[in-house]
Structures are given as structure tokens and as C-alpha cells.
Amino acid sequence: MAVLAWVVAPLLASSADSPLALAQFLVMLLTVGMVWQFVLVLLLVYREQRTLRWSVVRDVLWLRAPRNPKTGRRGGRMWLVVPIFVVAFALEEFIPFGIDAVAGRDLGDFLSSSDGQAMLSGSWLWLGILFAFFVFNTVLGEELLFRGYLLPRMNGVFGSRDWIANGVLFAVYHLHVPWVIPITLIDTFILSLPSRRYRSALIGIITHSSQSVFLFALVLMLFLTP
Numbered sequence: 001m002a003v004l005a006w007v008v009a010p011l012l013a014s015s016a017d018s019p020l021a022l023a024q025f026l027v028m029l030l031t032v033g034m035v036w037q038f039v040l041v042l043l044l045v046y047r048e049q050r051t052l053r054w055s056v057v058r059d060v061l062w063l064r065a066p067r068n069p070k071t072g073r074r075g076g077r078m079w080l081v082v083p084i085f086v087v088a089f090a091l092e093e094f095i096p097f098g099i100d101a102v103a104g105r106d107l108g109d110f111l112s113s114s115d116g117q118a119m120l121s122g123s124w125l126w127l128g129i130l131f132a133f134f135v136f137n138t139v140l141g142e143e144l145l146f147r148g149y150l151l152p153r154m155n156g157v158f159g160s161r162d163w164i165a166n167g168v169l170f171a172v173y174h175l176h177v178p179w180v181i182p183i184t185l186i187d188t189f190i191l192s193l194p195s196r197r198y199r200s201a202l203i204g205i206i207t208h209s210s211q212s213v214f215l216f217a218l219v220l221m222l223f224l225t226p
Contacts, residue, residue, distance in 0.1 A: 004029040005105075005176035020119055023110050030176065031133045034141030041149045061148035066198035078198060085207045088190050092183060099179045106177075111218055120222040127223045134212035139205055146170045147195045147204035163196040164188060 009029050013021040041061070042052060049056050058064060065075035066082070101109065110116045120126050135141075146166060154162035167188020171181050191204040 001030060001033045001173070002175035004033050020115055022105075023115070024119070026105065027107070027129060027133055031129060031136060033176075034133070034136035037141040037145045038136060041144050044149060060152070061144065062152050062195070062199055062201040063148065064200055064202070066200040066203055069197055081194065081198065082203055082206055085190050085194055085203060086210045089187070089207050089210060092186050092190070095183060095186070099182060101177070101179045106179075108215065111215070111222065117222050117225060120219060121225055122223065127219065130219050131216065134209075134216050138208040138212045142170075142173075143191075143201065143205045143208050146173075147191060148201040151192065151195055151201070152199075163192040166196070167192040 005026060009022060009025040012025045012029075016025075018024075045057060045060060046052055049060060066078035067074045068078055111120070120130075146169070150169070151162065151166045154166055158165040167185065170187065170192065171184040174181050174184050191207060194207075195201055195204040
């Protein structure tokens with residue numbers, strides 16, 4: 001992802017005669033990177049299990065309802081922990097780290113700019129690309145890889161600190177947007193820890209996806225703006 005963002009995207013943008021080229025190539029290339037994460041997870045699961053049956057994939061990727069750590073029962077009232085982490089995930093956006101994004105590379109800033117509105121207004125192509133970007137970012141890409149595939153397998157190396165290692169690895173992975181690394185370390189307690197405690201990658205997926213829902217709502221508003 002870092003190579004796509006800092007090497008490939010600028011290289012391609014330099015050959016395009018458009019002020020929007022860098023932002024457009026960043027979105028497209030990072031989407032490709034996250035699609036690759038999804039494909040990678042499928043390849044790894046198949047190599048490990050020799051099947052991609054849903055009943056198997058669901059279990060090995062923790063795509064199950066939260067489990068009560070005391071009784072072992074799944075679902076029911078355990079789903080009530082999810083809104084707590086969704087709210088916590090939203091509140092962390094107000095933490096003042098004082099690290100500014102590199103100009104032209106923050107998706108939120110771009111979407112709220114006149115250039116972002118011009119690109120998205122009435123464009124079915126960019127609406128579809130950004131929809132794929134958000135889906136593979138927090139449902140089928142990052143979360144599936146980090147909380148679905150890696151976290152269940154990290155206990156063998158890191159023991160009870162597996163969730164900490166998972167969170168640190170997830171933060172360092174964000175070299176394509178390094179200004180978010182400090183706040184992503186806090187996500188260790190909001191995404192990795194609850195996913196580990198309740199043995200459910202769905203907690204991380206739903207919590208992280210709350211951000212994608214908000215951003216896609218903004219995208220949809222820009223798309224509908226003439």
C-alpha cells in the first residue's frame with residue numbers, strides 16, 4: 001500500500017494533465033491494494049483448509065457473533081457491546097494529535113473540496129469506485145486480513161499479547177497514510193482487543209465500517225449535487 005501511494009500513484013499522476021490526477025490514482029490504486037488483501041486472505045485460507053466453504057471460512061476467520069468470554073454463548077445480548085465500540089471509534093476523531101495530512105492526500109479533505117465535488121457530481125464511475133474502496137477497506141480488505149485472518153493466528157506467537165501485536169502491526173501498515181498511525185494505535189483497544197476478547201472479527205468490521213458509512217454518505221451527497 002505504501003509503494004502504491006508514494007511511488008506508483010505520483011508516477012502515474014505526473015504523466016496525466018489534470019489537477020485531480022493524484023487523488024484519482026490514489027483512490028484507484030489503494031482500492032486495488034485492498035482488493036488484493038481480500039484475494040490474499042482467500043488464498044491463505046484455501047492453502048490452510050483446502051476449501052472455501054462458507055461454514056469453514058466463517059469459523060477460521062471469526063466471522064461469527066460475539067462470544068461471551070465467561071459462558072461461551074454467542075450472539076444475543078453480546079451484540080450490545082458493538083455500539084459501545086462504534087461510539088468510541090467516532091469519538092477518537094476528536095483527539096488532537098496535531099499531525100496534518102500531506103496536502104492532496106487526505107480523502108476526507110479532498111471530498112470536502114471543490115475539486116472533490118467536481119469529480120463526483122453525477123459521476124456513476126467514481127461513485128462505484130469509491131463504493132468499492134469503502135467496502136474493501138473495512139469489510140473485505142483490511143479488517144478481514146487483520147482481525148479475520150491474522151488475529152486468530154497470532155496467539156501462537158504472541159500469547160495473551162496477540163491483540164497488542166495485531167494493533168501495532170495494523171498501525172505500522174498505514175505507512176500509505178502515516179499521519180493516522182498515532183490514532184490507529186488507539187484502535188488497538190477499539191478494534192483488536194474486542195475482536196480478540198469476544199472471538200469475533202465482526203466487531204472490528206462493524207466498528208470500522210461505521211467510518212465508511214459516514215464517508216460514503218458524504219460521497220453520495222456530492223454525487224447528487226448538480
